[in-house]
Amino acid sequence: MQRYKLLIFLFLSFFAEFSYAGDLSLGLGCPYISLKYDFKVFSAEGRYITGLGVRAYTGRGYWNFHQSDTLKSFIGLEGGYITFDTRNMKGTGRETALFVGGEYFAAKNLSLLMDFAPTFISLSSGNTGINCVEYVINLGFYYHF
Secondary structure: OHHHHHHHHHHHHHHHHOHHHOEEEEEEEOOEEEEEEEOOOEEEEEEEEEEOOEEEEEEEEEEEEEEOOOEEEEEEEEEEEEEEEOOOOEEEEEEEEEEEEEEEEOOOOEEEEEEEEEEEEEEEEOOEEEEEEEEEEEEEEEEEO
16 A cells, blocks of 8 residues: 555656646546646646545546647546445455546636546455446546646
């Protein structure tokens, strides 16, 4: 667990250091907070997701295949580590997703991002485990520095 937190911290620190060369943004979605760095064609993002006893630490890579003044279209890959502690169960897991979506720039420093992701989730609690595919829609607001 500590290893994942350290990797995410190093990942975000690296991109924060070079923020003058591209576009660094802070994202707020339901239920996540993120730090995203946009290069010309590629983007990288770290997310912390929380809600109802579940926490996830994820990293995302984007390929921006279309860009205009107000719209950016992308596809990408996400991977993450999950912990959960509910009334009846406690455990860990992993998730992997392929996603497609777009980012609409309402102003120079403010955008709305939305994507669709079929997500493979693997969870375990003691000797019990489950694997499934869930369909996820992400929606968030991003402030660009």
